[in-house]
Amino acid sequence: MVDSGLDFHDVEGTIQAIRLELHRENLAGAEELVRTAAAVHPDRRYDELATKIRGWLSHLDTRDAYVRAQETQYYRLRWDIGLKWIERRMRVLLGRKTRKLVRRRAAKPEFQLLEREILAHRPARVLDGGAGEGGAALAVGARHPWLRVDGVEVSETNVKLARQLNRFPNVTFHVGLLEEVHQLFPPATFDLVYSFAVLEHVRDVDATLASMLAVLKPGGRLCFVVPMHEFVAAGPIPEYEPIHGYCDHVRIFTESELHARFGDRPGFSLTKIPSLPKPGEIPGCLKILEFGSFFAAFTMLA
Structure with a gap:
């Protein structure tokens, strides 16, 4: 929603407001704001910024572009050949990395909330989207050997690594898009579907949620984690430059929006998970109001 209180003739002031949305990772809001500003008060600076934002979002234009961007990013991250890569490969082969990964994930607050859902609802089959x-x-899979886990992931590099790490017969990994899981599995396959830090990336949130719900059994639980980023400007905001050359996170979710969208679903719950940003992650010119994640869950209608 465009902030109608802005004076679009104040180009520098408006660009500061757009930069705030970019640093919040609200790309849709930033794009709407700059296009509205340009329509009200044509200015070369608005046009240049609109072109930049559109370029950062170009990986959303097609399925192939999105898959290629994700695969390129993770290939660079996972397969940087060197001594650390060799050491990591040895730990994978010996099973040390798997044990460490399971311990670290099990200690995270979002996993503990997921585990609470698992223990409360005792699903037989679970999807990690x-x-x-x-x-x-x-x-x-390690902590609940009585259930079956299917993991779906867009990056072939990540799936290859996940399969190498896997030591558990009840866990299987598949290459695929979360918005296409209804094409990978029959309807009503899973008792619980979850996704951690995914919905802020996808091309179409509505299509993704519809696909997840299509493979969820009536009465099953859907759980997801999305970022919680609320800032205000505390000084001049610098230009925004995405880390990977494109905007990996393309949207934000607010507490009010999550309540409005999912609050009437049976068994809805929303939990805030506060955390601290990594050093240098947030510019000093931004004052953090809230930072961390939301954990949301609700029940599929029978």
Whole structure:
């Protein structure tokens, strides 16, 4: 929603407001703001910023572009050949990395909330949507050997690594998009579906949620974690430059929006998970109001 209180003739002031949305990772809001500003008060600076934002979002234009961007990013992260890579490969082969990964994931607050859902509802089959290198799925499988876990992940590099790390017969990994899981599994396959830090990446949130719900059994639980980023400006905001050359996170979720969208679902719960940003992650010109994640859960209608 565009802030109608802005004076779009104040180009520098408006650009500061747009930069705030960019640093919040509210790319949709930033793009709407700059386009509205340009329509009200045409200015070369608005046009240049609009072009930049559109370029940062170009990986959302097609399925292939999105898959390519994700795979390129994770290939660079996971397969940087060197002494550390060799050491990491040895730890994978010996099973040390798997044990460490399971311990670390099990200690995270979002995993503990997920585990609470698992123990409360006792699912027989679980889907991890956007499994990454498999940490959460492996932790679920290791700690709950009585259930079956399927992890779906867009990056072939991540799936390859997850399969190498996997030591558990009840865990399986698949290459695929979360918004296409209904094409990978029959309807009503899973008792619980979860995704950790995925919905802020996907091309279409509505399509992704619809696909997740299509494979969830009536009465099953859907759980997801999304970032919680609320800042205000405490000084001049510098230009925004995405780390990977494109905007990996393309949208934000606020507490009020999550309540409005999911609050009437049966068994809805929303938990804030506060955390601290990494050093240098947030510019000093931004004052943090809230930082961390939301854990949301609700029940599929029978």
